[in-house]
Amino acid sequence: MTATGTELQSLHGKVALVTGASRRIGRATALGLARHGADVVITARSARDEIDAVAAEITAMGRRTAVVMGDVADEDDATRMAAEAKSAFGRIDVLVNNAAIRRQVPMLEMGLKDWREITGVILDGAFLMSREVLRVMTTQDTGGTIVNIGGLTGHTGAKNRAHVCAAKAGIVGLTKAVAVEFADRGITANCLVPGKIGGPRSATSGASPIETKIPLGREGTVDEAAAMVVALCLPQARFMTGQTVHVSGGLYLP
Incomplete structure (x- = not known):
């Protein structure tokens, strides 16, 4: 059944904040949320x-948008970014913690600086942005939605990515903690774990460390991953919280 225009506007009146939205899943998620009626801070x-x-693509859809620059791993930046997002449109209803960097360093060559660079952006960044946005959500009395972007290697392990694996596994724990602590405020938190997603990769992504054959026989697309992120933000998903959802073509079956 084809979705009607009204159904696609099911996030109308909502404001979403998407971190790391310049490319790949972050970009596709921001566009998907806008397509469903949300105003989006990126x-x-x-x-x-x-x-x-x-931002120009979102504006072309007829949605409002604002760009906020900053480092999610920096506490002052995270506080400012959340404040600027709220100031832009008066509220925050959805947070997608997508910002991440992934490098490959053998464990025995990994310094503490290497470790903290990765865990700082992935895990500290998700914590800081969640904390600051939750300060806003808990004053609105309308609930809210947080979707954290996990990583397949946080469940399977991988060579040369101890920092990434640990940080992404930590995202699952953070998701569960937020889901339990803020359930009585009507705030949900879920984790979306993409599998092997094709397309151009940034310099900080590195090559995919997953060598297992994908049962569906192909890599996923950024739009397929983003569609599931958006689904977790829709009103129809309000009874789902604390869950980890894998979008991997059957590559990982928990």
Whole structure:
């Protein structure tokens, strides 16, 4: 059955904040949320031209958007970014913690600086942004939605990515903690774990460490991953919280 225009506007009146929205899943998620009627605040650490291009696409859909630059791993930046997002449109209803960097370093060559660079963005960043946005959501009396983007290697392990595996596994724990602590405020938290997603990868992504054959016989697309993120933000998903959802073509079956 084809969705009607009204059904696609099911996030009308909602404001979403998407971190790391300049490319790939973050970009596709921001566009998907806008397509469903949300106004979207998008963030990036340094990719100004790319994030501005995403903003232009959102504006072309007839939705409001704002660009907020900053580092999610920096506490002052995270506080400012959440404040600017609220200031832009008066509220925050949805947070998608997508910002991440992934590098490959053998465990025995990994310094504490290497470890903290990755865990800082992935895990500390998700904590800081969640904490600041929850301060806003808990004053609105209308509930809210947080979707954290996990990683397949946080469940399977991988060579040369101890920092990434640990950080992404930590995202699952953070998701469960938020889901339990804020359930009585009508706030849900879920984790979306993409499998092997095709398309151009950024310099901080590195090559995919997953060598297992995908049962569906192909890599996923950023739009397929983003569609599931958006689904977790829709009103129809309000009874789902604390869950980890895998979008991997059958590559990982928990």
